[in-house]
Amino acid sequence: MFNFMADINHTDSAREMFKPLSDLGILSEVAVFTIVITLYSGSRKAESALKVYHHMIASGVKPVSYTYTQLTCVLSTDFSKAKYLRYAKKFFLEALDKGMKLKRTPFWNVMKAIAYREPLEKFKEFLEQLKAKGFILHDNGFYYKEAYLAEARETLKMYAHLVHNHTVDVDVRSYFYMKSAFPDHIQKLSNKMYTALIVDGNFHKAIEFSKEIEETHIEPMVVIHTSVIKAYLKFSKTKGALEAYLAMLAAGVAPNSVTYTVLIKGLSANPDFIGDAKKYLLEMMDKGKRPNAATITAVIEGFAKQEDKAAEEEGKEFVRVMMDKGFVPNVKAMMEVLRGRPTAVIRRAMSVVLSTLKQ
Template sequence: MAETSFPNSSAEDLKRHVMEIFQDATNDCEDEELKGIFLAVGMSYDSLNDCAVQMFDADMGETDKAREMFKPLSHLGILSHVAVFTIVISLYSGSRKAESALKVYHQMIATGVNPVSFTYTQLICVLATDFSKLKYLRLAKKYFLETLDKGMKLDRTPFWNLMKAIAYREPLEKFKEFLQQIKAKGLVLHDYGFNYREAYLAEAREVLKMFAHLVHNDTIDKDVRSYFFWKTTSAEHFQKLGCKMYSALIDDGNVDEAKEFHDEVEETGIQPLVLIHTSIIEAYLEFGKTKGALEAYLAMLAAGVAPNSYTYTVLIKGLAADPNFFGDAKKYLLEMMDKGKRPNVATFTAVIEGFAKQEDEAAQEEGKQFVQVMIDKGFVPNAKAMMNVLKGRQTRVIRSILSIVLSTLKE
């Protein structure tokens, strides 16, 4: 089925042949949802071509790789055979169907069609993220090395998926061995965001294991697992979170904590565990799962990781927003202060707002006593800064909050 075998064929003949390839590659699909997708994509050549263009625009965005995969079958501009096979592999990959993707890949090779970099990207990703069979990791490593032998440069996603799988499923020696293999073949680790220092590879492996654990451990909430499945496909996500944490610490005047955070990253090349644990807490809160966030915080403590001021800020504001966990918000705000950390105005205000929203005199009095405890611990409320935080709140809530705080200051 060499793609140069149809030099004199008409456009319609070529389109029919492309559709036959698509049908052959998808006719034994057993997944009902994917069947529907394949049916829609395969309604006509035009729908298949539209799928190819949309898929490329969404997943790649690189002109050179577009030319590589979508190089026409002829001067008539018909989709190439490798593009058709890659579409099917990609759809299986997106649904995490490793065995089906692998079968289509073998079918493609058997028909004499050579994979391109995007084909390998999709195949390696699905193999590296499916832990149901040991052979998948072996094959993912094999195909990644194969791309290097062919002089291909994949994007960072398959690389990071593969490194997490190796860290999670193989001993440290195998982790180091694979790094040496790919470096020997010319891959520059820094180009892929792998900035871990040689002396800290054991620690780096533990961090990557944790990333994989977040995705593959069934005891973790499914929404959170899905979140980390997509967010941790490259180093950029945690680098951005690291910048966010560092900036927040600086903005709140926690210069010593910010410096400690920065120095650890500089020394090891590894994002500190406090960042990863805090991001887990944030993920639970993003899905409105306050109990999960609190459990993630307790798991952080159990792992021997100390929260910094930013961790407390995230946790306390999340707990304060849920009436069922308001008691915990108060507890951890005082705990934060007992550890010599000072809450920022947004965190303090979130807890005082929790008192105000209860709309009864007992809660008001308790709120005043709570503020007094904080003042006794050295905290000085800033009413003007609180007003900036409270913009957009209901007038009655603002009045109640200010009543709690200002009456305490007057005393």
């Protein structure tokens, strides 16, 4: 337990909790209570963790910062009862009143729970309470500007929805639950999208993307929606990925070239969705977004893998349509993408492209 706390940068809390009776080889009472609360937190049993805490207080044992961390986390991530969020906020503020320094994870969990369950006014109110108690938001990754708090709330609400709404696929929910344990995962997603835009030659779009984040200090919703599509594809749930894309459009979020790349490559990998892959690749080009060689090749390969004359002809027609739109496939780049594929697939894919280029 001590090593685990040290590994996640809770070294001071670990020393505080384990030092008192360490010379006797006996755990302190606060350590015992906190370990039990931590176990209940790990198994997402908020009611049990809350009962242990009340028993701890009734026994005259004072909680330490790590006690509050674990208690706040389990209460703010259990949406089964409204009282849990009230307790989570109460304990977070109580810890601050006692001069304790809580880490980023419980802070983010509470903020996501408020964003999901309460109106914007309550979201702003809690932030003001934190500021009044000297909690430095910037040190905890909360850089949102006052003018964009409504948008910030929507971003956090979306992440909470992915973890707690049972209409979301169970594998996807588990995936985002694990990711939410790392407060900087949102920033990492934004960095990956920015890099992908640069690599694909969309320099101006990358600059616009970066400026939007710099201005608002909010991760664009396109990042979250694209990560949802990618999560469905990670679990080979192509239909779910397509539905996630359509939900993105319904929410009024415009896909960028990275979104299209993720979606099209995922659809192309499933023979039942090759028609959709073709449709969205053409849509991508119609919107002035230039697909990279890997995206083009994925669709052509999808036709080639069917080993069917009709599919091959459909692939050729698809290449002709692309060329009519001013896009000529780069054969050399496609060969690089296909490197390592079965020879038969490479031959059929190249046949589709080269025979069309010669016409």
